[in-house]
Amino acid sequence: MMLNAKASDDDVLATLERLDVQRDDPAKRVETVAEYVRLAEFIDPATPTGSERVAFILAFGPRTVDAPLDLFDRAARLSPEPDVVDRAAVAWASISIARGNLSGAEARLWETLRRTRGSGTTSERGACVNLARVLSRQARAQEALLVAGRACVLSEELGDTLGRAAAELASADALVEMGEATAGLARMDAAQARLAGIDHPAADALRITGRQSRLRALRGADRYDEAHALIVELTAEVESLSRGATVWLRGFRAQMHIDRGDIEAAERDVQVALEHAQEDDEPMIEIRVIQARIRHAQQDWPAVIRHGRRAIKAAERLRARLGYARFRLAALIPILREAGAPDVAQRCAELAAEERLQQIVAIDRCAREMPEFCVVRREDRELLVQTRTRFLEEQRECLAQLTTLLEVGTDPGNDRVDVFAPNDDGMVRVCAWCTRVATVGGRWLPLGHLMPPSGEIRVTHGMCAECRQDASQALPDDVR
Ligand SMILES: [Zn+2]
Secondary structure: OHHHHHHHHHHHHHHHHHHHHHOOOHHHHHHHHHHHHHOHHHOOOOOHHHHHHHHHHHHHOOOOOOOOHHHHHHHHHHOOOHHHHHHHHHHHHHHHHHOOOHHHHHHHHHHHHHHHOOOOOHHHHHHHHHHHHHHHHOOOHHHHHHHHHHHHHHHHHHOOHHHHHHHHHHHHHHHHHOOOHHHHHHHHHHHHHHHOOOOOHHHHHHHHHHHHHHHHHHHHOOOHHHHHHHHHHHHHHHHOOOHHHHHHHHHHHHHHHHHHOOHHHHHHHHHHHHHHOOOOOOHHHHHHHHHHHHHHHOOOHHHHHHHHHHHHHHHHHHOOOOOHHHHHHHHHHHHHHHOOOHHHHHHHHHHHHHHHHHHHHHHHHHHHHOHHHHOOOHHHHHHHHHHHHHHHHHOHHHHHHHHHHHHHOOOOOOOOOOOEOEOOOOOEEEEOOOOOEEEOOOOEEOOHHHOOOEOOEOEEEEOOHHHHHHHHHHOOOOOO
């Protein structure tokens, strides 16, 4: 046995060394990459030789189902080559998002951004693009739009068409999450047009993730027939990715069925999602929410309440982690009220509001650390403003909780949330043009959507420095 194992180790070593020579031959590139990937577990990214092999896989290898996720994970931690560390981290995160590991991806992307920030490299751009994708999926669309905007700027500077397409796709995702599905679809089409004719594994990966984005957009735009056709096409492909991807897709399908009133089909999909989900998965919150919506459609009130409680339990379990999916609980507030359980609805509102509060703290911290993320692109500004009314309407209940939380601060001992900077009259200033809010330290942050309905926090409208500059540039010279 030992001898055999030794002999096969030698074989592997010999094969790897042969590949190291062969990789200089562009004609054999596809074959070389495939062989490296097959032997991924034998590659040690902590050594310079191993690190070079990883760099080659990162440059030419697959980014989808067949990508060596574990090798990228090790390289992101152990490679002696900083560039390989960053690129492996971004690739790992990108694949993890597709597989449904959002919190893991987010943590690693922030880490990468802290390292690469201001470098103007493809790693910095890649980290921004993927971070924007994570934020969109976590219903943190405003941050997502800003981070994607930053990625657009970086790709322009790099003259990177592929990166530009990826960044536009990420910003389109954010728009869809904001409820601007039609604008999102237009941006997606533009991004796919940029991708046409680019022969690169990263472009292939984008075409695939782009279709998942398109699916969400089609549902958002009520274009169900097209969404249905696309979902049939995508199911096998997405479900081969991983357990997490299956949970996401089935949950999504179930919601589409509920929208169309096909409750039986929704139940079947939720069942499949449940079979693949694990209790402490982030998507568990969403699955419980979907179950409650199904029972709501059947007017089975006790079951609505039961699933509502389960959703709360899942959310409380996730509290220690990032668990941004908590915000999904906001969708339960009206139906739990209707089911005659105002106390359970109240708890949902509290948890959802608490998550929003954490988001404010996170945006504030991010703005302090990386002010480049506070710049709203002109083309995004109007869309942000449009979203505000609908957002306030939809989130009224949980925003009322937010007001209470803002008054008392967060958990005792934790940093109190005092990001809003009131003027002398105690009124919070909101820019009437871009809806950003004046915060302590003079920054204008994109928190407009999160402001509680007026009257609960006193708001006065102003104009931020950037909008003032834009406005003055738009005026003819003699008026300025
Ligand atoms: Zn402004």
